[in-house]
Amino acid sequence: MAGTTTGFDPAAIRADFPNLHREVHGKPLVYLDSAATSFKPQVVIDTLADSYSQHTANVHRGVHALAEEATDRYEAARTAVADFVGADPRGVVFTKNATEAFNLIAQSYAKQQLGAGDILLYTEMEHHANLVPWQLVQPEAGFELAAVPVRADGTLDLDTFAEIVRTGRVKLLAVTAMSNVVGTINPVAEMGAAVKAANPEAVVVVDGAQSVPHLPTDMTELGADFLCFSGHKMCGPTGIGVLAGRLDVLDAMPPFLGGGEMILDVHLFGATYNEVPYRFEAGTPMIAEAAGLGAAVRYLTDAGMDAVRSHEIEIVEHAIPALHDIPGVTVHGPTDPKARGAAISFVVDGLHPHDIGTVLDREGIAVRAGHHCAKPLIRALGKAATTRASFYLYNTVEEIDPLCDAIRATQAFFEV
Incomplete structure (x- = not known):
């Protein structure tokens, strides 16, 4: 290439x-x-085939050679993805797509941390994946939903945004970095900074499904507490996505799904949970897909x-x-x-x-x-x-x- x-x-x-x-x-x-x-480039296709033909094993469990190889490839993919977006590998959670990543945040963060008097602010530009998960938890959590309108030229109405932010009640901003419809690149860093200046407890959730495949991305520069994206839009396989998050925020969140791998110990009537990111990766993960995503990230890095x-x-x-x-x-x-x-x-x-x-x-x-x-x-x-x-x-x-x-x-x- x-x-x-x-x-x-x-x-x-x-x-x-x-x-x-x-x-x-x-x-x-x-x-x-x-x-x-x-x-998908041939190197990604070959990586998927190689995973199934040469390295089939479950990860984080076995002590035999194939299990160690599979685990090494899985964790190497996590590191590659983290480097690609400027994240800490310990804060990179593999999901099945960006949609699941948003749902994880909605259930394990917004539902727990937002309540009456708080505003969850998104925009009229969002993909359904960055709208519906918040709507699902809003009735029980009791926070208020607000939306930034879109102007005729396809850009956000930042005047209205500023009015909402000045209330100091915005506790979560969910915004796409790049529109999947009109292509608009939003001023995410500036928007996030404004929200946090008005409410230091606020967090910023960035939809990177369109931006990460196309733009150089750094979570710190974006000011993102959470960054969600999908592998299949960036030359990787289907069936794998990423939630990259701030370690301190992730560490305070309860699990999204329960089962194997996400625990440290289980008793008949209780359990203690694993550290992040494993706390959020219940069951057998997307092993071959992770290796394929790692190959895609390396391909894009080389390009x-x-x-x-x-x-x-x-x-x-x-x-x-x-x-x-x-x-x-x-x-x-x-x-x-x-x-x-x-x-x-x-x-x-x-x-x-x-x-x-x-x-x-x-x-x-x-x-x-x-x-x-x-x-x-x-x-x-x-x-x-x-x-x-x-x-x-x-x-x-x-x-x-x-x-x-x-x-x-x-x-x-x-x-x-």
Whole structure:
């Protein structure tokens, strides 16, 4: 693959991803749905196969060679992930996805630490995974839910945010670092600092599902007490996610699930719990998936996250004007490529997003059509759905033309 020593080479990157070399409906595949899930490089696929063919064993239990190998690979992945996001490995909890990570925080922190008089503040921009878990525990915990509106340009209404924060009642801020719909990169560090200045007891939960795969990430710089993200959106396997948290906060939280591994001792009518992160990893964990995520993190590190970011900015610099040049197309979100990620949502006058997605698929172009698990944001945009083209490190500027040509062909097909 192309690493930091040789410079970022999209052609070399593309050679590492087997899925990119197939056809769909007799057309070369143009994959523009990485915001939903990314393709996996061969090294990740090989790592998964190797885990099952050579290192099958449970972790943290056996004393035989295979068990020690599996444990070493599992814990090496934890360290690699921690280094990737500037976290302490002891604060990296493996979950099955980012959604489970949010639910863990909701049940083991928000439900325990927030109550009447407190505000849990999120935004109108959030994925459902950063909305519903808080809503589930709110009735029992008794805290108040508040939301920061989204402006017409796809950015947060920071004036309203400041008004809510000035009350000093915000005890938890849950905010996405990058929107999965309009691509907006939010000022998470500044928002978190404002909340903590008004209430030193407040914690900041950052949704990094879209940002961690695409931006250099450091938890300390973000000011995040918790950072949640998924492996499958960052070249890793499905079935594994990450909750990276502050050790002192995690250490004070009760377990989320009970069973094996998360205990130090068990008696017939009671138990003592393990230290973090193992307290939150009940039962047999995602062993092969963790190894695969470790391989994905090393792959992205070798590619260079600064280079990945620069490459995606270049794509967006070409994609947004090209889409704007098509009559009837409206692109949502910031127009400045440096203020946004590479997920681009758009609507076409007279066409339903599902129709666009279906016709584009016949041309070999994979996009997402729908509400993108962010219904409040879609409603704020005044839409029922959008079409989303999302780019990643293996996409190229040259793939913009087929996308635009296919949109024009869709307009011609439906005579709009």
